[in-house]
Amino acid sequence: xxxxxLIWAYLKIGLFGFGGGYAMLAFIERAIVGxxxxxxxxxxxxxxxxxxxxxxxxxxxxxxxxxxxxxxxxPAFAGPLWxxxxxLTCTLVVVVPxxxxxxxxxxxxxxxxxxxxxKGIFAGLRPVVVGLIASAALLLMNPANFGxxxxxxxxxxxxxxxxxxxxxxxxxxxxxxxxxxxxxxYIIF
Amino acid sequence: xxxNRWVIWLFLSNxxxxxxxxxxxxxxxxxxxxxIGAFTFGGGWAMISIIEREVVDKHGWLAKDEFLxxxxxxxxxxxxxxxxxxxxxxxxxxxxxxxxxxALGTILPSFVIILCIAIFLTPDLIKNNPVLSSIFxxxxxxxxALIVAPVITTARAARISWRTIAIPVAVALxxxxxxxxxxxxIIFIVLGGxxxxxxxRLSMKRLHSGARRMKGGDL
Numbered sequence: 141x142x143x144x145x146l147i148w149a150y151l152k153i154g155l156f157g158f159g160g161g162y163a164m165l166a167f168i169e170r171a172i173v174g175x176x177x178x179x180x181x182x183x184x185x186x187x188x189x190x191x192x193x194x195x196x197x198x199x200x201x202x203x204x205x206x207x208x209x210x211x212x213x214x215p216a217f218a219g220p221l222w223x224x225x226x227x228l229t230c231t232l233v234v235v236v237p238x239x240x241x242x243x244x245x246x247x248x249x250x251x252x253x254x255x256x257x258x259k260g261i262f263a264g265l266r267p268v269v270v271g272l273i274a275s276a277a278l279l280l281m282n283p284a285n286f287g288x289x290x291x292x293x294x295x296x297x298x299x300x301x302x303x304x305x306x307x308x309x310x311x312x313x314x315x316x317x318x319x320x321x322x323x324x325x326y327i328i329f
Numbered sequence: 330x331x332x333n334r335w336v337i338w339l340f341l342s343n344x345x346x347x348x349x350x351x352x353x354x355x356x357x358x359x360x361x362x363x364x365i366g367a368f369t370f371g372g373g374w375a376m377i378s379i380i381e382r383e384v385v386d387k388h389g390w391l392a393k394d395e396f397l398x399x400x401x402x403x404x405x406x407x408x409x410x411x412x413x414x415x416x417x418x419x420x421x422x423x424x425x426x427x428x429x430x431x432a433l434g435t436i437l438p439s440f441v442i443i444l445c446i447a448i449f450l451t452p453d454l455i456k457n458n459p460v461l462s463s464i465f466x467x468x469x470x471x472x473x474a475l476i477v478a479p480v481i482t483t484a485r486a487a488r489i490s491w492r493t494i495a496i497p498v499a500v501a502l503x504x505x506x507x508x509x510x511x512x513x514x515i516i517f518i519v520l521g522g523x524x525x526x527x528x529x530r531l532s533m534k535r536l537h538s539g540a541r542r543m544k545g546g547d548l
Contacts (some may be wrong), residue, residue: 156514178452191455195442241406246420279504300473323440324467
């Protein structure tokens, strides 16, 4: 049953997804793309659309993945109503663990945030979160996203480098960079 | 008899105004976070400053230092930062019901907007429509770049040095390897937490024994 599997996957994502939306991508890639519920290409497309629409990336991607995954994994669950059910499932489930933790654990953390135990744990998590985001970037550098023919790969690498320079050094807004990349793609691919 | 009726009426009217006040705040929590969710582009971090403006400056629901305390906790918990902070604010104001109102407000715009897009922009459409497929072929490598950039900014914020750089590199490569078991990101979250705790204890022990030795030297 795909919906139960989605619940289990998104519970894990919500419970262990430390470090914000980008770090969460590593979990989503493994839990959702791994079993083949959506393709690697669709995953990247969903990340792009999640960045271009308002709201948190974690919620946007959960809603989108929940809509697409049931139909892809089993044609019996294709269609808008099954998609809506999947969207509701993933979006609510990804919020539940942190909702409960915020209600019941935040007082504890607040009280002990100066304690060595809490400080130590979070100090240890920080470099791991950097690694998680890096792994998401590595996982997406694949033929599905960069093409398989050498001409396409070269064009893709050029777009990737240009986008990095624009976002990191020139400080362009990510949405602007995505739009520009889309126009470039329309022209050169 | 008359008096009793008055008491009941007073009780009921007070109850009603209390309810109204309460539901007003619940509703205004929902509306405020819905507005933030609907109009803030760029994910959780972009939302924080807007949330602060609404919650602290505009509505005065939380004092600034109180908000920063809540933000620090929301950041240290797993899950979606913007949802965590809205839950924390709602909880402070009206307990669990406030938390649910605020969280639903944050989620709803995303949910509706993405649902509308997902209904039309299906994987098959992107694959089979030549215009869309070439547009997304250009977008995909750019998305990778958009994820590389925060790797560097978070690494700097986490003060990754040449001594500690082995940790994120090993984590990234192992997850990327897709090897069974050891490529699971959950393992690294657990290891990072436990490792950080042990490291803190060890360095504190060293500090203590160092202090003791110093004392001994003085004598």
